[in-house]
Amino acid sequence: MIVTRKKETEVILGMLKGYKSVFLIGCAQCATMCKTGGEQQLCDMQALLEAEGKVATGKAILDPACHLVKVKQFAYQNKDAIKGADAILALTCGDGVQAIKDGIMGKTVLPALDTLFLGEFERGGHFSQKCVLCGECIIDKTDAICPITMCAKGLLNGPCGGSKNKKCEVDREKDCAWILIYERLKVLRKLENMEKIACPRDYSLQSRPQKVIV
Amino acid sequence: MGLREAIKAKKFIVTSETAPPKGTDIFRMVEDARPLAGKVDAVNVTDLQSAVMRLGSLAGCYMLKQAGIDPIFQLTCRDRNRLALSSDLLSASALGIGNVLILTGDHPASGDHPGAKPVFDLDAVQLLNVARGLCQGRDMSGNKLNGKPDFCLGAVVNPCAEPIEPELIKMRKKIDSGAQFFQTQAVFDVERFGLFMDKVSKYNVPVIAGIVLLKSAKMALYMNDNVAGIYVPKALIERIDTAADKQKESVGIACGLIGRLKNICDGVHIMPIGWERLVPDIVDRAGI
Ligand code: SF4
Numbered sequence: 001m002i003v004t005r006k007k008e009t010e011v012i013l014g015m016l017k018g019y020k021s022v023f024l025i026g027c028a029q030c031a032t033m034c035k036t037g038g039e040q041q042l043c044d045m046q047a048l049l050e051a052e053g054k055v056a057t058g059k060a061i062l063d064p065a066c067h068l069v070k071v072k073q074f075a076y077q078n079k080d081a082i083k084g085a086d087a088i089l090a091l092t093c094g095d096g097v098q099a100i101k102d103g104i105m106g107k108t109v110l111p112a113l114d115t116l117f118l119g120e121f122e123r124g125g126h127f128s129q130k131c132v133l134c135g136e137c138i139i140d141k142t143d144a145i146c147p148i149t150m151c152a153k154g155l156l157n158g159p160c161g162g163s164k165n166k167k168c169e170v171d172r173e174k175d176c177a178w179i180l181i182y183e184r185l186k187v188l189r190k191l192e193n194m195e196k197i198a199c200p201r202d203y204s205l206q207s208r209p210q211k212v213i214v
Numbered sequence: 215m216g217l218r219e220a221i222k223a224k225k226f227i228v229t230s231e232t233a234p235p236k237g238t239d240i241f242r243m244v245e246d247a248r249p250l251a252g253k254v255d256a257v258n259v260t261d262l263q264s265a266v267m268r269l270g271s272l273a274g275c276y277m278l279k280q281a282g283i284d285p286i287f288q289l290t291c292r293d294r295n296r297l298a299l300s301s302d303l304l305s306a307s308a309l310g311i312g313n314v315l316i317l318t319g320d321h322p323a324s325g326d327h328p329g330a331k332p333v334f335d336l337d338a339v340q341l342l343n344v345a346r347g348l349c350q351g352r353d354m355s356g357n358k359l360n361g362k363p364d365f366c367l368g369a370v371v372n373p374c375a376e377p378i379e380p381e382l383i384k385m386r387k388k389i390d391s392g393a394q395f396f397q398t399q400a401v402f403d404v405e406r407f408g409l410f411m412d413k414v415s416k417y418n419v420p421v422i423a424g425i426v427l428l429k430s431a432k433m434a435l436y437m438n439d440n441v442a443g444i445y446v447p448k449a450l451i452e453r454i455d456t457a458a459d460k461q462k463e464s465v466g467i468a469c470g471l472i473g474r475l476k477n478i479c480d481g482v483h484i485m486p487i488g489w490e491r492l493v494p495d496i497v498d499r500a501g502i
């Protein structure tokens with residue numbers, strides 16, 4: 001899932017300066033899980049905006065907001081409420097903001113959230129990043145621990161020499177990914193995976209923007 | 215003797231280190247290094263050490279060379295992608311710099327520009343392979359070079375890393391990728407270092423032990439708490455703490471360590487961290 005965090009209130013109000021009426025859109029999937037774009041957050045946002053003297057012309061939660069066809073259907077069904085708003089405030093990930101822009105033509109869409117990472121839902125309110133979408137998954141060699149993501153330097157051939165007490169040089173609170181990988185491979189008797197030299201990555205796989213058609 | 219010759223002659227190698235200035239005034243660095251000419255085989259020039267922005271290693275190496283010192287060009291993976299790294303290697307060769315020490319590099323988060331984008335396009339093993347390829351006349355994409363470098367390539371190892379096995383695995387990969395010598399993290403605990411040497415002497419690659427000049431008990435405690443693989447024994451901490459003349463005691467400690475290391479490794483790399491002027495005296499007194 002995509003992990004998001006609400007922008008500072010002042011930042012949101014800053015970007016809404018000059019817009020009197022606002023339509024609010026949340027997302028039933030990731031942003032609801034993150035407690036950033038669900039029912040409660042939309043109500044809170046509405047109250048906040050009204051306290052600032054703005055008018056909320058309506059609010060809706062798309063399921064999900066990153067689905068262009070659904071956004072278009074929604075736009076068609078809610079023409080009037082949307083039309084009456086100076087701007088749309090999206091409580092969704094960055095992709096949701098842009099799908100809303102693509103699906104609801106001619107309206108300014110503003111992001112209320114910062115989009116952080118693709119993350120794992122550990123338990124209520126706890127999310128952690130495990131994959132940076134590198135384009136070519138290599139974790140068959142590291143027993144499903146991703147060094148590109150979990151090692152602060154994204155190294156592929158073993159530890160940088162800076163880890164202390166098995167913690168990372170960059171953040172002594174976090175485990176050194178390469179020591180984790182080493183310990184896993186050792187238990188599994190697959191240390192030969194680590195002995196092999198990993199070639200440089202092909203960063204053209206991450207060229208932007210990408211498009212997939214299946 | 216230059217580094218390459220020293221390795222070839224199997225003599226006890228002595229290297230030291232200097233850091234370029236934060237600014238353009240490079241003359242003080244050269245003046246500080248000048249007394250090292252003839253005393254050590256080569257001098258490393260650090261590459262934005264601790265991720266602190268400063269004058270570059272390449273320019274520093276060139277200036278040392280002009281002063282008659284064999285430089286070791288330190289090159290980290292932190293700041294440049296494969297194009298820039300390969301290009302800097304060619305530039306070094308064109309400037310007559312023959313030794314390169316390849317390192318991962320500290321993360322920008324620990325330096326003075328913490329918001330910088332960390333690059334790490336290649337890691338140290340991969341960069342060694344690239345450098346070796348350039349020496350064979352090919353770039354990473356297999357294109358033929360018009361004139362090729364001839365480097366003596368080195369790498370680093372942390373002999374007291376814990377656990378040590380992943381460090382050894384990486385060391386073997388560095389050797390397979392063309393590392394012809396290793397410089398190590400600072401050694402204070404000779405016995406532990408000896409255990410490491412027992413494991414790696416069969417690799418048949420020169421290991422040059424790091425000697426950091428111990429300036430104070432505070433510095434020792436800081437390193438023990440924060441720097442990976444450094445263990446300053448209590449006795450040494452007390453020794454420097456109670457010394458009336460800290461510089462003299464520091465030289466004494468370094469000479470003592472070198473004396474014990476002489477028989478177990480292939481050389482020493484003296485890192486003076488600002489006390490460059492003491493290095494010639496250490497070399498003389500340690501009889502190396
Ligand atoms: S290697 Fe890591 S970053 Fe790449 S796809 Fe696999 S888990 Fe994601």
Ligand code: SF4
Pocket residue numbers: 150151152153154155158159160161162163164167168169170175176177178179
């Ligand atoms: S300490 Fe470990 S996780 Fe951190 S940068 Fe070094 S190798 Fe990567």
